[in-house]
Amino acid sequence: MFxxxxxxxxxxxxxxxNPKLASIIISQYGGPDGELGASLRYLSQRFSMPYAEQxxxxxxxxxxxxxxxxxxxxxxxxxxxxxxxxxxxADGFAAYFVDHTQGVYPQFASGTPWTAATMQVKGDPITxxxxxxxxxxxxxxxxxxxxxLSDDPDVNDVIKFLxxxxxxHFQRFGEAIQKLRERLNEKNVYYLNPAIDR
Amino acid sequence: xxxxxxxxxxxxxxxxxxxxxxxILPACAPLANPYVPYQQDNPATYPAKNGVVRGTLFPGLDLxxxxxxxxxxxxDTPLHELQALCFALTELGLYLDTHKDDRxxxxxxxxxxxxxxxxxxxxxxxxxxxxxxxxxxxxxYGWMSDPWPWEYEANQREA
Numbered sequence: 259m260f261x262x263x264x265x266x267x268x269x270x271x272x273x274x275x276n277p278k279l280a281s282i283i284i285s286q287y288g289g290p291d292g293e294l295g296a297s298l299r300y301l302s303q304r305f306s307m308p309y310a311e312q313x314x315x316x317x318x319x320x321x322x323x324x325x326x327x328x329x330x331x332x333x334x335x336x337x338x339x340x341x342x343x344x345x346x347x348a349d350g351f352a353a354y355f356v357d358h359t360q361g362v363y364p365q366f367a368s369g370t371p372w373t374a375a376t377m378q379v380k381g382d383p384i385t386x387x388x389x390x391x392x393x394x395x396x397x398x399x400x401x402x403x404x405x406x407l408s409d410d411p412d413v414n415d416v417i418k419f420l421x422x423x424x425x426x427h428f429q430r431f432g433e434a435i436q437k438l439r440e441r442l443n444e445k446n447v448y449y450l451n452p453a454i455d456r
Numbered sequence: 457x458x459x460x461x462x463x464x465x466x467x468x469x470x471x472x473x474x475x476x477x478x479x480i481l482p483a484c485a486p487l488a489n490p491y492v493p494y495q496q497d498n499p500a501t502y503p504a505k506n507g508v509v510r511g512t513l514f515p516g517l518d519l520x521x522x523x524x525x526x527x528x529x530x531x532d533t534p535l536h537e538l539q540a541l542c543f544a545l546t547e548l549g550l551y552l553d554t555h556k557d558d559r560x561x562x563x564x565x566x567x568x569x570x571x572x573x574x575x576x577x578x579x580x581x582x583x584x585x586x587x588x589x590x591x592x593x594x595x596x597y598g599w600m601s602d603p604w605p606w607e608y609e610a611n612q613r614e615a
Contacts, residue, residue, distance in 0.1 A: 264586050264605055267546070268508065268539060269530065271611040315553045322546055332606035339608075388490055402521050415509075418526055422511025425519050426550065432492020433554035439489065447489060 260321075267325040268419045272336040272412040277351035279408055280337035281367065284354070286404070286420070287330045288364020288372035291396035297323035299377040299393060303386045306453045311437040312383060316390075319427050326420055331362045333413060382451045384442075387435045394428040476500045476516030495551070498560040504544035504568065505529045505537075513547040534579040535613055541572040583613065 286292045300320030307313045338351075338360045346355050353369065364372035377393070380386050401421035408414055443449040479493030500515050507513035509526035530536035548565040555561060576586060584598045585591040591599040603610035 261587055265535065265539065266605045266611070267543065269536065269611040271608060311553065315550070318550055318553060328606065335606050336608055391490065405521055405524055414524065415526055418520065418524055419511040421521060422518065426512050426517050426547070429492060429495060429517055430550050430554055433494055435490055436494055437554060445486060447486070
């Protein structure tokens with residue numbers, strides 16, 4: 259089960275509203291490489307993992323990603339709070355505003371609602387963990403792009419933190435593949451699917 | 457070719473001098489497998505309050521984009537202290553998930569857990585319960601009180 263702890267993993271303290279920037283950052287909430295997909299991917303993949311090392315790591319990284327989802331939501335919330343009518347009408351934000359006002363909705367920066375089509379649960383441990391390596395890199399690239407587009411130091415402070423977490427997670431997933439390999443046929447790791455064959 | 461040999465020699469040297477940015481790979485391994493170098497046991501760590509702003513406790517994994525780094529630790533507040541300690545636990549926990557026999561890392565994890573529990577008590581005394589269960593220790597049910605974590609006010613409390 260999950261227990262809520264009433265604090266953010268990393269502080270979010272944004273002094274100035276910036277709806278246009280919010281409409282970009284929303285992609286890390288519900289976009290193709292965002293934190294919602296990350297958490298659901300890992301927390302779903304863990305059910306078919308046959309060995310404790312991978313069950314544990316997917317649970318722990320999936321849980322951390324839920325914390326990141328909250329952080330990204332906090333950024334969007336603070337960037338869109340107390341907007342003036344001019345800011346509500348701002349280029350790049352009016353389309354979001356008409357559908358969601360100042361609510362935080364999981365969608366791509368381009369407006370497509372979050373979809374499970376952006377993630378996979380293949381039910382084969384080596385396949386799923388290899389997807390996870392790619393997922394961490396895609397999220398890192400997205401944070402790189404946000405750093406290119408944003409000049410708000412309060413936002414970038416948090417984005418740098420989230421970006422670095424992707425690198426650490428990539429390292430751990432790589433190590434989890436090594437741990438998995440030690441359990442499999444050394445000469446041919448693809449001999450069977452350890453999730454369903456014994 | 458010559459450059460590659462020089463690079464390899466330099467890497468060998470980095471391993472021998474214990475450069476934390478280098479890990480272990482098998483010298484010979486089966487084809488068609490993904491490999492990430494394994495982080496070596498007992499790696500160098502930043503103190504929690506420096507690590508939290510860098511986004512990692514491990515200098516070897518600290519790989520910023522275009523030199524953009526957070527170098528100034530967070531202000532000294534009970535919340536920031538708790539966030540740094542909680543971060544150290546998360547980071548060491550993930551490390552231990554793949555290095556469960558690293559005794560030094562486990563001892564560091566234990567000492568951060570002790571500090572975290574102390575920090576949590578101080579924080580809750582001042583600002584209210586962090587979990588619903590902790591609300592039972594108050595005189596009244598203080599779980600619902602504002603601000604909630606995503607609000608600006610929750611993140612700018614003074615020391």
